[in-house]
Structure formats: structure tokens, C-alpha cells
Amino acid sequence: MREILKNKIKQIIQDLSQSEESWRVLNSEDFSFEVSLARDEKFGDLASNVAMVLAGRLRQNPLAVAKIIVEKLQEESDPRIAKIETVLPGYINFYFSKKYLAEEIEKIIKAEGNWGKSDILAEKRYIFEHSSPNLFKPFHIGHLVNNSIGESLARIIKKCGADLQTLSFPSDISPGIAKTVWAIKEKGWQKEMTIERIGQAYVSGVAAYKEDEAAKKEIDKINEILYKKEKSEEWEIYEQGKKMSLDYFKTITERLGSRFDDLIFESEAESRGKELVKKNTPEIFTESAGAIIFPGSKYGLFDNVFVNSQGFGTYLAKDLGLLELKFERFKFDNSVTITDVEQREHFKLVQKAGSLMNGEWAEKSEFIQHGRLSFSGEKISSRLGNVPLAEDLINKVKEKIFAKMEQQNFSPAEKESIAEKVAIGALKYSILKSGAGKNIVFDFEKATSFEGDTGPYLQYALVRLNSVLKNAKEAQLEIEPDLKERASEIPLVEKMILQFPLMVEKSFSDRSPHHLANYLFKLSSEFSSFYAQTKIVDAANPDLKNNLMLTKALQITLENGLELLGLERLERM
């Protein structure tokens, strides 16, 4: 509809610039105007600033310009538009007709799971890399942020029509891993290795490396063994730990709702990256103090080591190797990688170095960042290191939900399943509701509160929608289109539904699901008001059929929306 109106207005301006003397100035000039969603119900449904954009050029009063355009617009009537008005300082506001809205609602119900789909990325192939774990290190809440945003963006990109594959890049080789292997061996834990013990070993290995000279030497030796893949006791510990860490990674990411189409390991990328660096020295890289560095300072960045003086690739070389591996293994138009902001500058380096080797690599690769977490209020205890583990946080939230559900009669299994979905939903939503690149202040009380702008609020709205529809079914009220116009005013929530696809696209173009999250919250909130005012399942209500259609369309919108955020949908809670 926006496009239709915009084109009509364009046509009018073109005609006027040919017929009217005073409009001739516009002829060759480039100007851009908008037909956008009205920001408030009072301003209609769509609004255009075209008159204000033109007024300056025409040296005419914006309102007068608006009136001329509206006059032309009204020459042929459109059944979809009920009213067009001009308002100071020069806006043109459009109001949808009831008929148009009823038709749109019907389309949504027909589209069902496809509602919200767009084709802005049709025919495009994407690979999306997120949730890359450090094997041998615990999956902490930083990973939770990466996973929540990454998973949601991946789903949004798919919804925009792209053919998308997901990828994760587990770190399975690094000095940190050597420290962990050393500690496992030292403690004799290889016989009874657990994921918990691996986490503890990482912490004590790191400490020993700093404080104990002898340990440092042994660890450096182990590091070499691991990089060179030498058969040894340490290598066996490593393999066992790697498998266990990887299984754990799969378990936790599946619990969060993610599955990966493929994994590329850092060890593989390391050897590839190292070769690349060596091959391009001294043309692109240079030797310095026994290491090979990329002279980023030549390009306004900074110098950093790609291959260290021991001859091992640092993570910069690994990411370079990964670039080559991606292009070798996958066919795609765009590759997106999401990492923590602390890596922002480093990826500029990788991208610059990559572009010097192969222009296509940099052109088709995009590196985006999510914000960091900090804490306020109650501290979440951490069993390992100083960052709380994702699992501990989820479980802590679950406890609060169990407490809240005490009075309700759910079977233990049902209770468990609801608590799990609500807990993960609460955490994910608290991450997704603010801009993806912004730092998040993680307040335990707020992140786990179930009131207001929260995941559970959205899930609860859906539960209510489902419940209303169930009641309607039991009362044998059919959901069917009714061409009779609504007797009452169109509720705001009905108009808001139409914005859903726009929010999906906006979330994609800003690479941030928060637009969708905020929209779904506003939609749910508006529905809650409607629900409080209107008894929907009421055979005596003249708008019964319209209300049932609306409820169904809302259910579809919220279901599809929650799916895109990666929140689980619930029948009851």
C-alpha cells in the first residue's frame, strides 16, 4: 500500500511539473519523500512528508502544496483508503478503509506460517556463523547473548527469503586449551572427566601458567604437542576433552533452540591460515621480532601478530583461514559472522588482510558485533572463573518460575516443560529487546521478572489468544470471514498487525532483532488492552466474527514473531 501511494504521488508530481509553471523547477531535481507508518493513531495509518520536502524548492507553503497533491489524489477514488487529510505543518495522512483491513486480516489467516515472509533476499544464499564456542571453556552468558541474537538474526534472514545455512566455528586449538589439558593431567582427571571438571581445570591451568614457572614450561610443551597433533598421553586427554566439550556444546545449543548445518574447527583453519600468511609474506605480511605480523597501521588500523614466534597461527590467522575454507566449501552471496564487540577492531584487520588477498572475500563477508554484558544488582554466582555460566542462569530463572506456578494445577512433566520454555524465553527476550550492538546491563531481577516488557509477557499473550480460540471452538463459533463491516471502530491492534512484515525487514536491515521484539511487545500490550475491554467469545457481540478473525490473525502474528525471536510458544502457562 505504501508503495502504491508513493508511486501515485510521484506520478502526480511529474504531471504537475510539466503542466504547472511554478512546479517546473522540480523537473531535473532529485528529491526523496516518504510514505511511512503514521507514528500515532491520531495521524491516520500512513503519512507522507512529501509536501514539506517540496515546499522549500517550490517556495510555497507546505500545507498549500499538500492540498494540491491531495486534490489530485482524490480525483480517482481508491476503496482501500477511507480518508485523506492534510495537517499542519504539511503532512498528508491516509486512513485505511474497514474493508481494506478486513481483507488484509483474511490474507494473514490464509498465509498462516508464511505471514511476515518477505522476498527482499529472494534468490540470495547466506551462511551465518554464530555461537562459536571455546571448547574446554564453559559456555557462559556471553555465549548466551551471541546465541540469542545470532539465532534470531539467522531466522529473520530466512524469513526475508534467503537460502541460509548456519555454521559454528569451535575453537579446538589454543594456548588456553593446553593449560586445561595440563591441569587435567596434573589432577589425574582423565579417568573420570566431566564437563564440570574441564571447566575447573581451565581455571587452575590459567592460574598455574601465571604463577608457576615449571608448569608454564610444561604447558608450552603441551601446546606444541597439540598444535603438531603428536600422539601422546596429552593428545589423548585432549581428544577425550574435545569430544566431551563438543557434546556439551551441542546439548546446550539445542536446548536453546539452535542446530548447525556445519562446523569448521579452528585447528583446521589454523593450518590453512598459517599457509596463507606465509604465502603472502613479505607482500602483505611482514616479519617482526620472530613473528609474522600484518602491518595494519599502513591502513589506518594497527599492527598485530598473525603467526607467533613459535610458528603457530593466532586467532587472526585462524579467521583468515576460515575465510578461505568458507569460500571453498560453500556457495553463497553473503557470509555473516557475529561476535562480541571486543573483536570489532580485530575483524577490521582480518577483513583488510583478506581483501588484499582476494577482493571477493571482503566483499561478501560481513562481521557484526553484539554488545557486552555487565552486571548490576544481585550478582549471579559463578562456579568457574568470573563469568556466570549460561546453564546456571537458566536454572536459577527456572526456580523462580516454579515458585510462581505453585498454585496452578499442572502435572510435574508439564510444569517442567513450561518452566523451561518460560525461563529461556525470559533470558532471550531480555537480550533481544535492546539494540544488538549495544552493551547490556544484566540485572538479574529485571532479566528474570515476568512482568511488563518481558518474554513471558509475550508468551502469556499467546496463551490468552490460544485460550480464546479454544473457547470459541468449544462454543462452536466458526472463524470465517465476514464481509459485513465492523459496527464499532477498528481497534488499534488490528491496524498494528499489518506492520509485522515491515518489522522483520527492518530487523534484517539493521541487523538487530530488537525492532521485532519491541513491536511484538507493543502488539501484545495492545491486545491485552483490547482483551480487557472486549469480551471476544460473545455470541451477542455484533462484531463477533470480526473479533474472531482478528484473534486468529493475532495468534498467527505472535506465533510467527516468537519463532523469529527464538522463543518457544506455549499453549498454557
Add this chain to the structure above:
RNA sequence: GCCCCUGUAGUUCAGUGGAUAGAACAAGUCACUCCUAACGACUAAACGGAAGUUCGACUCUUCCCGGGGGCACCA
């Protein structure tokens, strides 16, 4: 020190150069025998500072102040 990001109610966040800067939580008030109150209605409360560009700036530019990140062998 240099580079990048950021600064909106008490708090946590929204806000395509345009119409009265929106929410949520906390505070205060009300409602609640009715499709699940994890709900609804209402009140009070904010653009870090200074210049500039513009018909018009929270939004763009510059400077200052505050917060975060990066700057050589960790990722």
C-alpha cells in the same frame, strides 16, 4: 596517548532530519464474582554540555565532559 563504539525519566531501554520524545520496572492512585491478574486504567518523571549545518536536530558536523572496547605473539 592514538583509534572505534556509546551517553534519553530514579533504573533498564525505544525513538527512518519533521506533528505533543515512547515504553517497562520502581513510586503513587484505581480497578479485579467476567475468554488464565505472568492482566488492565490512571498520575508524576528525561534528550551530558557548548557551538554549527537546516525552514526544522534526540537524530548530521566539530569541540568538551562521562562510560565501554581495541592498540604484538590470548580468543
